[in-house]
Amino acid sequence: MRALLTGGTGFVGAAVARALLRQGWEVRALARPGSDKRNLSGLALEMVDGDLNDAGSLARAARDCEAVLHVAADYRLGARDPRELYQTNVEGTRNVLKAARTAGVRRVVYTSSVATMGIPADGSPGDERTPVTLADMVGHYKRSKFLAEQLVREAARAGTPAVIVNPSTPVGPGDLKPTPTGQLVRDAACGRMPAYVDTGLNIVHVDDVAAGHLLALERGRIGETYILGGEDMSLRAILAEIALLVGRRPPWIRLPARALVPVALVAESWAHLTGGTTRITLEAVRLSRKRMFFSSDKAVNELGYHWRPAAEAFEDAVLWLRAQGLLAGASGR
Numbered sequence: 001m002r003a004l005l006t007g008g009t010g011f012v013g014a015a016v017a018r019a020l021l022r023q024g025w026e027v028r029a030l031a032r033p034g035s036d037k038r039n040l041s042g043l044a045l046e047m048v049d050g051d052l053n054d055a056g057s058l059a060r061a062a063r064d065c066e067a068v069l070h071v072a073a074d075y076r077l078g079a080r081d082p083r084e085l086y087q088t089n090v091e092g093t094r095n096v097l098k099a100a101r102t103a104g105v106r107r108v109v110y111t112s113s114v115a116t117m118g119i120p121a122d123g124s125p126g127d128e129r130t131p132v133t134l135a136d137m138v139g140h141y142k143r144s145k146f147l148a149e150q151l152v153r154e155a156a157r158a159g160t161p162a163v164i165v166n167p168s169t170p171v172g173p174g175d176l177k178p179t180p181t182g183q184l185v186r187d188a189a190c191g192r193m194p195a196y197v198d199t200g201l202n203i204v205h206v207d208d209v210a211a212g213h214l215l216a217l218e219r220g221r222i223g224e225t226y227i228l229g230g231e232d233m234s235l236r237a238i239l240a241e242i243a244l245l246v247g248r249r250p251p252w253i254r255l256p257a258r259a260l261v262p263v264a265l266v267a268e269s270w271a272h273l274t275g276g277t278t279r280i281t282l283e284a285v286r287l288s289r290k291r292m293f294f295s296s297d298k299a300v301n302e303l304g305y306h307w308r309p310a311a312e313a314f315e316d317a318v319l320w321l322r323a324q325g326l327l328a329g330a331s332g333r
Helices: 013-024 055-062 085-101 140-157 180-189 206-220 237-247 257-274 282-287 297-302 310-323
Strands: 001-006 026-031 046-049 069-071 107-109 160-165 170-173 196-197 200-205 225-228 229-234 253-255
Touching: 013 069, 013 206, 026 055, 026 229, 046 055, 055 085, 055 140, 069 085, 069 206, 069 310, 085 107, 085 200, 107 140, 107 206, 140 160, 160 206, 170 180, 170 206, 170 237, 170 310, 180 237, 180 310, 196 237, 200 206, 206 257, 206 297, 225 297, 229 237, 237 310
Parallel strands: 001 026, 001 069, 026 046, 069 107, 107 160, 160 225, 170 200, 196 253
Antiparallel strands: 200 229
């Protein structure tokens, strides 16, 4: 059995690659020439050059594959040129679906995000049935993923054997880039987050997300969506957990989200002027106004999905960061 994997060099994609190999799959990993392949180092898989915007490379990569797992995405908040997000996340997905159809694969698993999910007004966890529209999407990343999901659903209705999975907030080893969440973990461990806002996230170990992908591959219903989440936690609790792991005092200053707006404005303006990046963006501040809490009951009941406690995800992330020498200045136990 051979599976084509996009995004395998990334945080979630590399975890999916490892999970596929453990289950006996032959893995063909698509990667752009010159991309950082350290996350796949030492794995017995086939690397092929390609790009989501190169339909020919996708068609060649999908040949002789029984499955396609499309994990690749442009995950950036406050991107300088939003067109890049739509080109990768929407048009790239369109190209992958076409390649999968041409190759006649028996299953496509598309990796979306809980960013596309609705959040109930009463504060209860969202799920796959929570009403949501494109107008509810805050920022170009969320909008691009929402539109890509629509493409996958349309393809499934037209006969493509596609299933959608929506990871919540993955944490764990291997977040090289890092993702915005990985940067949060690193900053908190190094004592660079002295305050917090009243928001929350659903935390899940990246290896549990990867296992959920394989469950969707084998048991998911065509055209259905499955949240792959874990434990709902306030940002204060998240920072306290990380502080405990590195022997720091947890932050105790609570800031209203609106207080970060001028900081984000200045940071984004400076980044545009200098050509650099910023860790705080207006998009992230707007997102922090809602608690991103979600239920994975559908995946549990239909796929047999399960997750470990969030504390284990943070512990594995901190251990990996320390082993990579990325926690300079952080104490530890």
